[in-house]
Amino acid sequence: MTRTRKLLAKTLLLTAAASLMVGATTREASACGGAWVPIVEEQIDWRVPGVLQAERLMDAGKSTDAAASVVRMMPHIKSLKMSASKPLVNRALRVLALSVARTDGRLDAARQLPAHVQDTWLGKSAEDRQTNLTWATDILRKTAEAQENDPQSRTELAEALARTEGGEKEALGILEELAKADLVTSPEGYAALAHLRQKRGDRAGTKLAMERCEAMAKDKSTCAVHG
């Protein structure tokens, strides 16, 4: 970002923050074809660009950064519930849950998160990691259920399931079905598929999934088969 752009960014955030004082309820965003105007009736919700930014980071494979920005923005996020009337919260929950899943319940974000918001997110103990993964799987399952037959949220649910005890069979079922239609939406999804196929001794299948992961990932370490 250039200097002027930084300045502009600041100005905008200020404008937004100032409008926050207006208070009252938020109507999420307005439809306008592709122009996405987030119409907020009486107040500005600065989390709108924040969540969008976190999603962009996630989409680019930077899951820890994405997760940390969500936790900083909504420190009490663990207490929030998914709800059809709060799409923005749902989106923030999804970003965090996916990051948690992709890091095996262990967000490497000690430096990005002030101590008082760290909660169990760093996954320091096996118990914390388990708590985190269970929470993440639950969120991703609800996300997938809320969207009818959506490959992205199904891939993400399968990514989480593949890392939980007892979730592997379901994960494999989802990923095999998606892979058949060429609808696995992330390299991490293919990495999970490779891992699950390997466990079943399907060597040819493991190799194919690995190849897809490596073609899609920016960084081959994304595809390391663990376990």
Next chain:
Amino acid sequence: MTRNHRLTWFLTLTTTAALWLGCREKPSPEDATPAPGPSASAAPELARAEVHPKGDAARGEALTQAFECGRCHDGAELVQSPLEQHCGHCHMDIMNGTFKAPKTELAKWQPVVEPYRDIPSLQSSAQRFKASWLASFLTAPHDLRPHLKQSMPRLALTEEQATDIAAFLTKGAPAPAQKDPLAGGDLAKGRALMEQKGCPSCHTMTGVPAFATQPDAKSADERTRRGVLLAPDLRFARERMPRESAIRWIRDPSSIKKSTLMPSTSLSEQEARDIAAYVFDTPLEAAPKRAVPERLAVLSRPVRYQEVFDEVFSKTCVHCHGDPQVARGDGGPGNTGGFGFKPRRLNLASYSALLSGMVDTEGERVSAFKPTADGTPRLVAALLARQAEEAGAKPGEVRGMPLSLPALSSEQVQLVESWIAQGRPR
């Protein structure tokens, strides 16, 4: 600033802007009032048709709502979409500076919202268009205006539906005159008069020798510039306009269509007849053929998603294939449906969304890269189809994309193809 950033800022800003932005019904500057102008009564009275032309006008009217013609067009008493959905009004407000957003942002958007700002109003269609032409144009639209970027989208209209809409738009059309109103026109005089009266300063007419004057699409005068954008290639006039309307139109167009940007010209009836005869009857050479752009070999250098997004998807596609979660469930016509299309659920706003594919015509989720009969990934086939449509090819199985906007360049298509061939790296 990259597209990506611009979009983010658009989002942030309109959050602020929307504070003051009520959804109001407003006529676009191009027009609104369907009533004929005051000079209408001075024009020769044209007899009314006794029988309806082919097609059911009432059904046609309902179809214009179902196909959301009023999301782009004014006039013809079309039901107008609210500002937050209206491709034309919102872009127009941004261009005019009346959209409630900071000046700096407006200035940034203005250069890119030109597409869809100018869309011809359908006011007084009955006097201006033949039903037969309307019906064929609606099923197979082609470019009418050489300087206008956007064009009429190829909608999923059947011939019968198009005929019904044509009947609606031509309701109350004048009956064909007994005697050819253009008989006795002098073509050579007509051409000279056109040059003299400045018609070619707005109009191109392909198929005849070029006029000395040329339209100036960059004119400093806003009204002239828009006039040039909205002036049709006159080669189509003979197919489109009833001969009965030609003389009155050329002398005093606003007596037919109040909001038109075409000025009235001081001409005698005979002079107007000479011009009309030239426009309608002079022999035309075959339409200039546009070649289908060359399909380039895939690149050997690495192509990543971000580059394809910045160069292609963010430029035009995301405005119709957006993320419904950030816009109250409306992902645009190419995602959640619109312009009469069923939701195809193709979201081009992010990597994972694109890899989620789309819903095919049977309702099945399929990959956007699923090969078509000749092995081309469907997404690429859509881009090639748009190039072919522009070159005049018959519509094929895959609808050309970007819908109603100019085809991508060969280099842009090459970028998309290369990325797919490389395994769609993130």
